[in-house]
Amino acid sequence: MNDIPSFLAHLGDVPVVTDTDTVRRRSRDMSTTFSPIIRRDAEGKFADLIVQPRDMRDVIAVARAAALARMPLMMRGGGTCNLGQGVPLRGGAIVDMTGLSGIVWSRDAMVRVQAGARLLAIDEVLRPSGWELRMHSSTRRAATIGGYIGGGHAGIGSCGYGILRDRGNILGLQVVSIEETPRVVELRGDDVNLVHHAYGTNGIICEVELPLAPAWPWMEVVANFPSFMAAARAAYALASADGIVKKLISIDDVPNWEYMRAMAPLGRPGWSMVRCMVAAPGLEALRGLVAEHGGQIASEAREGQGPYHAPLWEFGWGHARLQVNKTRPEIVNNIGLYLDPDLLAAVERSHRRFRDVGGMHLESKRYNGQIAFQGSPYYAYRDEAQVAEVIRGMAEDGAMVANNHTYFVRGNGMKAVDARDADFKRQMDPHGLMNPGKFDAEAECDAPAGSGVRLPATGWKYATGTHDSSATA
Numbered sequence: 412m413n414d415i416p417s418f419l420a421h422l423g424d425v426p427v428v429t430d431t432d433t434v435r436r437r438s439r440d441m442s443t444t445f446s447p448i449i450r451r452d453a454e455g456k457f458a459d460l461i462v463q464p465r466d467m468r469d470v471i472a473v474a475r476a477a478a479l480a481r482m483p484l485m486m487r488g489g490g491t492c493n494l495g496q497g498v499p500l501r502g503g504a505i506v507d508m509t510g511l512s513g514i515v516w517s518r519d520a521m522v523r524v525q526a527g528a529r530l531l532a533i534d535e536v537l538r539p540s541g542w543e544l545r546m547h548s549s550t551r552r553a554a555t556i557g558g559y560i561g562g563g564h565a566g567i568g569s570c571g572y573g574i575l576r577d578r579g580n581i582l583g584l585q586v587v588s589i590e591e592t593p594r595v596v597e598l599r600g601d602d603v604n605l606v607h608h609a610y611g612t613n614g615i616i617c618e619v620e621l622p623l624a625p626a627w628p629w630m631e632v633v634a635n636f637p638s639f640m641a642a643a644r645a646a647y648a649l650a651s652a653d654g655i656v657k658k659l660i661s662i663d664d665v666p667n668w669e670y671m672r673a674m675a676p677l678g679r680p681g682w683s684m685v686r687c688m689v690a691a692p693g694l695e696a697l698r699g700l701v702a703e704h705g706g707q708i709a710s711e712a713r714e715g716q717g718p719y720h721a722p723l724w725e726f727g728w729g730h731a732r733l734q735v736n737k738t739r740p741e742i743v744n745n746i747g748l749y750l751d752p753d754l755l756a757a758v759e760r761s762h763r764r765f766r767d768v769g770g771m772h773l774e775s776k777r778y779n780g781q782i783a784f785q786g787s788p789y790y791a792y793r794d795e796a797q798v799a800e801v802i803r804g805m806a807e808d809g810a811m812v813a814n815n816h817t818y819f820v821r822g823n824g825m826k827a828v829d830a831r832d833a834d835f836k837r838q839m840d841p842h843g844l845m846n847p848g849k850f851d852a853e854a855e856c857d858a859p860a861g862s863g864v865r866l867p868a869t870g871w872k873y874a875t876g877t878h879d880s881s882a883t884a
């Protein structure tokens with residue numbers, strides 16, 4: 412039982428929301444839509460109230476009050492995460508960070524922003540200067556930069572710049588500890604990855620410093636190919652074409668694109684689809700590449716001007732699934748990583764294996780300096796045993812597979828976790844109040860038998876820092 416009166420007494424005048432409907436609604440993230448397993452595991456788990464800090468003074472007040480009253484905290488930006496990060500396991504206070512949304516400074520192709528700034532809003536401010544974020548999630552409109560760092564990992568831009576975790580993609584993080592006298596800590600260099608993808612378990616991110624990319628005039632291209640492997644080969648050729656600057660390469664086997672209402676008119680029956688964004692100077696070269704692979708271009712448009720009534724990035728990454736779920740809500744996916752040197756062969760094995768299960772959806776990104784395709788078949792959910800079978804099949808085909816049906820940091824397998832992470836967690840959150848229960852799946856026993864954490868995911872391995880997959884094996 413959380414000591415709410417004590418927390419409120421220490422909080423001062425920081426705005427608080429206690430309306431039950433709002434608190435229950437904000438105690439859910441997108442995972443309850445994306446994973447029937449997490450939806451089940453999240454049942455009955457709600458926060459007690461919401462706090463809405465307006466500035467750093469308020470953030471420090473929240474951290475101090477939580478430490479004094481031993482009140483659990485659940486950090487929240489846009490609430491769009493889809494791995495159960497935003498489901499509070501032990502009640503407590505949701506900390507809505509959207510009140511801290513300013514640009515601190517921008518110069519020399521770098522920007523420093525407050526954690527609650529939305530990704531699209533940041534780019535709108537930067538664009539007139541000729542710069543933009545190197546990458547963003549497909550939830551760009553709603554997601555905050557603090558939530559992207561805390562719960563995301565890659566996205567539109569990752570086919571050029573790699574993943575958030577890659578050295579140089581996050582320059583600095585200002586983080587506040589949850590102690591009776593909160594500390595403001597600046598992390599730089601590789602230390603930023605202690606907090607990245609930690610689900611808000613080891614400090615309140617208040618400011619984020621990032622390198623920028625040139626804001627090209629982006630062209631959106633939808634192309635169709637007579638077979639899935641022709642589409643995959645064309646996507647691979649584009650991913651490797653150093654002379655074409657690109658931001659998005661999404662591949663969908665039939666019938667995935669047919670399920671996307673706005674995209675279906677652009678497809679060809681029985682063909683597979685590649686959707687990509689390239690810098691305008693690369694358009695002519697892209698046309699040649701598509702023709703060389705036997706493809707046909709169905710649409711070319713400037714960013715946001717396509718005939719599908721939304722920017723193309725809202726048909727990629729997590730949004731591809733979202734678009735499919737609008738007509739086929741029962742469809743789920745896994746997060747597999749197909750890597751070179753054998754990427755296309757591994758993808759072909761999975762395509763053959765899952766032909767009768769569902770169409771493959773893949774996104775291109777760079778990973779450990781190599782080209783990678785991330786995805787899985789899109790398939791109609793039956794039960795946990797079926798998800799386990801798909802994960803096993805993908806791993807047999809050569810993919811590293813994360814577990815997107817658990818809300819535990821370690822169990823998910825996308826973050827490299829070692830003793831340094833445990834030590835940092837103890838320093839920043841000595842009373843174990845931040846998103847409690849999520850950091851270490853092995854120490855967490857309140858997951859019901861057969862819950863997502865026991866799926867046979869392999870986790871991901873990184874060149875620097877190896878993930879300990881014992882929790883997922």
Ligand SMILES: Cc1cc2nc3c(=O)[nH]c(=O)nc-3n(C[C@H](O)[C@H](O)[C@H](O)COP(=O)(O)OP(=O)(O)OC[C@H]3O[C@@H](n4cnc5c(N)ncnc54)[C@H](O)[C@@H]3O)c2cc1C
Pocket residue numbers: 440441485486487488489490491492493496497508526527547548549550553554555556557558559560561562563564565566567609610611612614615616617727728729730733846
């Ligand atoms: C349709 C869809 C598409 C998606 N596409 C992508 C994608 O392309 N790439 C990708 O990487 N992810 C993607 N995601 C997941 C991704 O995590 C989010 O979309 C987004 O970046 C999170 O931002 P948010 O502000 O909504 O964070 P929230 O959901 O609010 O929070 C995410 C996590 O970070 C923590 N957190 C939030 N703010 C702070 C803070 N200030 N300090 C410390 N911790 C904090 C939260 O506690 C939570 O654990 C997608 C999800 C959906 C549903």
